[in-house]
Amino acid sequence: MLSELWRSLRSKSWWVDLPLLALAWWAAFWLRFNLTVPQPYWDQALQTTPVALACMAAGLLAARVPRQSWRHVSLADLRHLAAGVALGAVLTAALVLGLRINGFPRSVLVIGALLALLLLAGARAAWRSLTEYTRTQARPTASAQPLLIVGTIDEADQALRTLKGVAGWQVVGIVSPHAQDVGRTLQGVRVLGGVAALDEVARGQHAATALLASAPGTPLRREVMLRWSGAGLNLLTLPTADELLAPGAAASLRQVRLEDLLGRTPVQLDAQGLSGLFSGQTVLVTGAGGSIGAELCRQVARFGVAKLVCVDVSEFATYRLEQALQRSFPQMRGVYYTANVREAERLRAIAFEHRPSVVLHAAAYKHVPLMETGNEIEALRTNVLGTLNAARVAGEVGAARFVLISTDKAVNPTNVMGASKRLAEQVVQAVAARHAATRYVSVRFGNVLGSSGSVVPLFTAQIAQGGPVTVTHPDIVRYFMTIPEAAQLVLQAGLMGQSGQIFVLDMGEPVKIAELARLLIRMSGKTEAEVPIAFTGLRPGEKLYEELLADDETTEPTPHPKLRVAKVAPPADEVAETVEAWLAAAGGAPDAAVLRGWLVERVPEYQARPVRF
Incomplete structure (x- = not known):
């Protein structure tokens, strides 16, 4: 506990926070008296500055504000900042009023707290914006590939945050399933159209790659995979939690895979x-x-x-x-x-x-x-x-x-x-x-999708050989x-x-094997005309379901x-x-x-x- 307090006291943020707190205190007097502070009240401002700084510093320490990373400041950090400023304002009011300074303007206490919050939050937001801009400018834009994000506003927002740590991509637009989102802007990126117009939007933005921001198995992801796989668009997705936790894993985009079609929600493990x-x-x-x-x-x-x-x-x-x-x-x-x-x-x-x-x-x-x-x-x-x-x-x-x-x-x-x-x-x-x-x-x-002896490795090998892809019956379904x-x-x-x-x-919804074969053909960049599907009839002991x-x-x-x-x-x-x-x-x-x-x-x-x- 003492070591953490010592690290907080040694934080470099005090070099900015303390001058801003003093400025907020003086500006509160300045605003209270319509930009002209009478001499007696200016003396009060100087007299109470050490008290205000000490109380505000105590409030920020209690909220652990000095331990925040300005480069990655978030809304949660700003909420802690607001709590620290509020606590500091209460302490300041208690001590200043306890001094019984004759004629002290009490509205300064409220104005000073609001200005302190504004200046401290503004400094942090400005620093984060500057570092993000610097990081963006440092990247070689010539090699950055144009990327479309496919998903709802909430899904696109999360994807944009994740992409800030992934180099090599420049997001040029968002494609949303909701018509009312078209024309809106999110983190400086515009929603350019709906899913039905994905191909048209991609050509207009000269983008050959689309990121599926929706969760595996959602209707939107299924629609995009079935409609656009193999249609000239490179479909990518964000890695799952299991993939990020794997030894040696890195935060990067990956190709969509067949299991992304299944719609399996993450297993809740004890x-x-x-x-x-x-x-x-x-x-x-x-x-x-x-x-x-x-x-x-x-x-x-x-x-x-x-x-x-x-x-x-x-x-x-x-x-x-x-x-x-x-x-x-x-x-x-x-x-x-x-x-x-x-x-x-x-x-x-x-x-x-x-x-x-x-x-x-x-x-x-x-x-x-x-x-x-x-x-x-x-x-x-x-x-x-x-x-x-x-x-x-x-x-x-x-x-x-x-x-x-x-x-x-x-x-x-x-x-x-x-x-x-x-x-x-x-x-x-x-x-x-x-x-x-x-x-x-x-x-x-x-x-089990992709297990040894299952249909997926067989279909993949048949596609690589130019087909045909053999399915026993057009109506046969399996759980995966x-x-x-x-x-x-x-x-x-x-x-x-x-x-x-x-x-x-719980195996979820059954999948038609013929549909699985068609999707694999399209994901390989081929069509059914190039790789046909042949129905061979049920084998001994085999069920339709x-x-x-x-x-x-x-x-x-x-x-x-x-x-x-x-x-x-x-x-x-x-x-x-x-x-x-x-x-x-x-x-x-x-x-x-x-x-x-x-x-x-x-x-x-x-x-x-x-x-x-």
């Missing part, structure tokens, strides 16, 4: 609870080299985990993850294993060596057509037996939490992959009943979420879930707006032992019909045939 769960702990992640597993590792590392044990069957994926985590989190202790979750003893040895407090199980086979024909036994052994092994090991080592990454395809499954994940959920619930000290939770969600959002909700569910619960994530069953009849709400708990029947007795015994006896190539028949017995809602629409 940061304090998650820090308590992960900080200083050991966490084991299976399938750590995959898209979801790798993001889980990054999110866990952000919460200060002491040791992160990463397990994946792929040597290259494990190596790539190791390099990425060492670069982003050099202080974290990471341990990396190439291991298969189907091998219980190997998994048990790793777990007992490190004794994790949390196990996140993301290892799985997830490609529906590939698992549907010829690889059914592989789906069962990895997705079901691997889950059983991981769940048992978590209980044996006394882990506090176990989280299974499940899928929307486990709801009324029409394919082996979905049925295997539903059976994995049952296995987790069965193991949960035998290890009371460990909380077992499963989390279902839909497609971003990889960071999926990982964050998995962690949140693991924190708040009770043992045996299955969580369903996926069922999340996130309604009031089949799920229950939770305190988190994006998480609900599925109402499911309890698993059959001895399901874990039954699964283990059958898979052990199945051999390397069991009859497909026999396998599906057995799977129907275990998962009655499974329809063991391709669904036709």
